[in-house]
Amino acid sequence: MTTTLYTSDHEWLAIDGDVATVGITDYAQQQLGDVVFIELPKVGRSLKKAEAAAVVESVKAASDVYAPVTGEVLETNAELAAEPALVNSDAQGKAWFFKIKMADKSELGGLMDEAAYKTHTA
Amino acid sequence: MLAADQNSLKRTPLHGLHVALGGKMVPFAGYDMPVQYPAGVLKEHLHTRTSAGLFDVSHMGQLALRAKSGKVEDAARAMERLVPQDIVAIAPGRQRYAQFTNEDGGILDDLMVANFGDHLFLVVNAACKEADEAHLRAHLSGDCVIEQLADRALIALQGPKAESALAKLCAAAPAMKFMDAGPHEVAGIKCFVSRSGYTGEDGFEISVPAADSERLAKMLLENPDVLPIGLGARDSLRLEAGLCLYGHDIDTATTPVEAALEWSVQKSRRSGGARAGGFPGADKILAHFDQGASRRRVGLLAQGRAPVREGAPLFASDAGGEAIGQVTSGGFGPSLNAPVAMGYVPVSLSALGTKLFAEVRGQRLPLAVAAMPFVKNTYKR
Numbered sequence: 001m002t003t004t005l006y007t008s009d010h011e012w013l014a015i016d017g018d019v020a021t022v023g024i025t026d027y028a029q030q031q032l033g034d035v036v037f038i039e040l041p042k043v044g045r046s047l048k049k050a051e052a053a054a055v056v057e058s059v060k061a062a063s064d065v066y067a068p069v070t071g072e073v074l075e076t077n078a079e080l081a082a083e084p085a086l087v088n089s090d091a092q093g094k095a096w097f098f099k100i101k102m103a104d105k106s107e108l109g110g111l112m113d114e115a116a117y118k119t120h121t122a
Numbered sequence: 123m124l125a126a127d128q129n130s131l132k133r134t135p136l137h138g139l140h141v142a143l144g145g146k147m148v149p150f151a152g153y154d155m156p157v158q159y160p161a162g163v164l165k166e167h168l169h170t171r172t173s174a175g176l177f178d179v180s181h182m183g184q185l186a187l188r189a190k191s192g193k194v195e196d197a198a199r200a201m202e203r204l205v206p207q208d209i210v211a212i213a214p215g216r217q218r219y220a221q222f223t224n225e226d227g228g229i230l231d232d233l234m235v236a237n238f239g240d241h242l243f244l245v246v247n248a249a250c251k252e253a254d255e256a257h258l259r260a261h262l263s264g265d266c267v268i269e270q271l272a273d274r275a276l277i278a279l280q281g282p283k284a285e286s287a288l289a290k291l292c293a294a295a296p297a298m299k300f301m302d303a304g305p306h307e308v309a310g311i312k313c314f315v316s317r318s319g320y321t322g323e324d325g326f327e328i329s330v331p332a333a334d335s336e337r338l339a340k341m342l343l344e345n346p347d348v349l350p351i352g353l354g355a356r357d358s359l360r361l362e363a364g365l366c367l368y369g370h371d372i373d374t375a376t377t378p379v380e381a382a383l384e385w386s387v388q389k390s391r392r393s394g395g396a397r398a399g400g401f402p403g404a405d406k407i408l409a410h411f412d413q414g415a416s417r418r419r420v421g422l423l424a425q426g427r428a429p430v431r432e433g434a435p436l437f438a439s440d441a442g443g444e445a446i447g448q449v450t451s452g453g454f455g456p457s458l459n460a461p462v463a464m465g466y467v468p469v470s471l472s473a474l475g476t477k478l479f480a481e482v483r484g485q486r487l488p489l490a491v492a493a494m495p496f497v498k499n500t501y502k503r
Contacts, residue, residue, distance in 0.1 A: 059167075
């Protein structure tokens with residue numbers, strides 16, 4: 001069963017066992033505007049929680065995407081790298097950024113569920 | 123931005139319309155301005171290139187300069203004490219791009235100067251307008267009366283369908299050529315219209331009394347060819363057009379020659395010309411014309427997809443060495459579907475095709491010196 005959690009920095013994580021699929025929220029893409037370039041982490045890279053993991057460039061500015069948990073990058077979304085505008089059309093679906101093998105699932109304790117995230121962005 | 127700061131921002135006469143149209147408002151040059159509308163920067167940019175975009179540029183300064191003698195030639199001669207352009211030669215009904223210079227040859231502001239027959243009409247940058255007015259008063263008050271036209275809005279209508287859109291409201295519009303400027307009625311409103319803009323597209327700037335500005339903007343927006351366009355797309359359009367943004371690509375530390383604006387300085391004001399020099403910083407600027415400057419503003423095209431933005435240092439090689447220059451404007455060019463930038467480099471590295479590197483997030487990204495404009499302009503000559 002997949003659970004989706006959210007960070008206060010507007011990343012979402014879909015949890016499946018000890019693997020998390022990470023992207024940015026629909027709220028975040030609305031704030032950023034038209035996305036034109038995405039820099040994804042290299043497969044195999046070890047990320048620490050809160051470390052800058054990816055970069056999203058909109059027409060106007062560059063924004064960091066932070067690793068929501070500690071772990072190793074298993075896979076990145078090649079379709080997203082080729083078509084950054086997917087973030088604007090399907091931020092919480094097709095436009096996932098990377099999959100990470102979580103080192104410490106207790107880190108998930110500090111994240112928000114959908115209801116809490118809705119309150120956070122209200 | 124804090125609420126208190128938001129409240130201190132000035133509003134143009136079209137502020138209410140921006141909010142009603144769903145504009146995303148941001149602080150810009152002391153004004154609360156729309157950076158984009160619901161369509162978004164990319165669509166707004168592309169719409170302007172293929173149809174017509176309406177921009178509120180009312181934050182810019184509008185000034186009238188009248189000679190006390192009553193003769194516009196005297197106002198033009200006075201103005202030549204402050205800019206390196208040939209103002210005397212601007213025929214009635216014509217406009218020219220100019221720069222106020224300082225004693226070091228740097229640029230205090232860039233502006234448009236129109237000859238309205240009996241006086242000069244100036245359009246200056248929002249952030250500089252008070253300083254420009256003070257500068258004009260300090261140097262020209264002996265001969266001229268300077269009036270800030272604060273009760274006027276300024277609307278830019280840009281793009282290939284700007285002419286047909288404006289023609290419905292202003293019979294004189296189609297006959298105007300690039301840089302024609304003068305008083306014309308638009309929808310029965312007494313306006314000043316110029317065939318100009320700052321997007322690289324054919325188009326018009328319409329100075330309209332503040333009280334009539336929302337009515338006029340709404341009439342233009344009733345045309346399905348016309349969409350409201352925010353500052354985001356205005357910036358990407360002018361960047362693709364290779365046009366300087368004051369405070370970024372030109373400032374008090376850049377001369378017109380360094381900025382590759384030689385085309386804007388007529389021969390009459392250069393060494394050997396009929397009215398050579400006589401403007402602030404003439405010694406340095408004319409030396410740059412005669413002997414060349416050591417650095418130059420160039421266009422830059424990245425090889426990859428990553429935008430190279432303002433402030434990125436430029437290098438001659440992919441590793442080591444000192445920075446040789448800096449990007450002064452950069453971003454994504456929607457019409458090119460690729461990153462575009464401009465910046466300053468040593469003249470020895472300014473030839474078209476020169477390979478350079480920009481440092482972005484610790485990596486050196488390859489780019490090449492490229493011809494500007496990046497997108498061909500469509501002015502009606």
